Amino acid sequence: MSGKGMNLTLKIWRQKDAKSKGKMETYKVNDISEHMSFLEMMDVLNEQLIAEGQEPVAFDHDCREGICGMCSMYINGEAHGPDRGVTTCQLHMRMFKDGDTITIEPFRAAAFPVIKDLVVDRTSFERIQQAGGYISVNTSGNTQDANAIPISKHAADEAMDAATCIGCGACVATCKNSSAMLFVGAKVSQYALLPQGQVEAADRVKNMVAQMDLEGFGNCTNTGACEVECPKGISLDNIARMNRELIKASI
C-alpha cells in the first residue's frame, strides 16, 4: 500500500478557544490510503503535528460508526463532506483524489459557537430537546408495555424514520439561514406520529419551537439543502408536519 496513497493539502480552520479569532491554516499529509475514513486521515495529520511539536487539530468524534452524531466538519463546502447519507466518520478517503486540496471548517451558525478549532458547542440542540423532546411516563414499575398499544405500520415506520435523527447539526450547518427546523421537525414528528406522544403534543411543539427561536436559529426558506446533506436522510416532510402541529396547537 505504501507509496500508492494520496498526497493531500488540507486547509483547516484553527481557533485557539471560543474568544480567539481563528484563521485557515494549510497542512500537507502524504500517503493517505483510500480505505481510510476521513477521521483516520485527521488522526494521521494529528500524529504528524504532535511529532513536529505542534498543537493537534481539535475535532469532535465518538462512535466512529455513524450513530452518535458527534463528528461534524464542513468539508469542501458541504456538511459531512461530498458523499450522501454518511457522517464524517463514515466518509471514505476514496471520495478524494491524489493531489486534492481539501477545505475543512467547523459547522457554522450563531447558535453553534466554536469551542476550539473544528469543535462547536451544540448544546443548543440539547436545550431544545429538554424543552419538549420527551414523553412523561410513570416508571414506578407498572409501566404499560408499549407493544400493547396498537400502532399502524405506516405511522410506526414514519416515526422510526424521524427518530433516526442523530442530532449532528449538519442541517443547521448547511442551511443558508442556519435553521434548525429539520432537527426540530424530526424530534417533534417522532412523537406526533405515535399515540404515546399525543397527550403532550401541543405543549411539546410550542415549547420546542420557542426554545429553537430563543437559541437564535434562523427561519426555513424551504431550500431543501438540509435534507440533501442529512446523514440520516430525514425528510423535509417532517418540517411540514411540525408546522402543522404548531398551527394545530395555536388555534
Next chain:
Amino acid sequence: MSGFLKSSIGRKVAMALSAFFLMFFLLQHFAINMLSVFSPETFNEVSYFMGNNPLVQYGLQPVLLFGVVFHFVMGFILELKNKKAQGVAYAKNNGAANSSWVSRNMIYTGVAILLFMIFHFNDFWVPEIVEKYVEGKSQVGKDFHAHVVHMFENPIRVGVYVLAFVFLALHLMHGFTSAFQSVGGTAGRKKTLQNIGKAYSIIIPLGFVIIAIYHHFNH
C-alpha cells in the same frame, strides 16, 4: 395566537399566506391584461369597473396594498433574522450541491420585483389615483387601452418590464411550491404540484411579457 405570529414558523405561515394571496391576485391581473390584447372595449369596461367600483376601490384595493407591503416587509424581517442566525461565513460553501439557485436567492429576486413595483405603480397606479382623487376627474368613457399602448411605445419601458418578469418567474419557481410547505402541506413536494408550479411561474410572467411586447409593436 399572538405567540404564534411571533414564532419563526408563524412568520413563515403568514409569509406563505400573503404569497398565496399575491399569486391569486396575479392571475386576476393577468386575465384582465389579456383583454387589452383581445378586446380593447372589454378591457376599457373592466378597467373602469376596477378603478371606480367602491367595493373594489375601498374594499379590495386596501387589502391588496396591505398584502404587498406585508409580504415584502416580512421578507426583509426574515432575511435580517436569518443573517443574524448565521455564524462566521464559510471559506468554502458549495450551495449548488444541495439546493437550487432560485431557492437561495428569494430576497434578491424579491427586491428586484419590489423595485419594479415602484416603477410600475408610478406608471399606472399613481396617475390613476391623482386623476380620480386629486383632480377629481370622471373616468366615464376613458380610453384605458390607449394609455396602455402609449406607455409601451417606449422600448426602455418594455425592456424593464421584460426583465422584471424574468425575476418574477425566478421568484415563483421556488416560491410556488415553497408556500405549500410553509403552511404545513406536503403537496408541494409531489410531482403534480411541482409541475403546476413550473407552469404557473413560466406561463404567467411570459404572458405579461407577450402583452407588453404586443402593445409595443401594435400602436
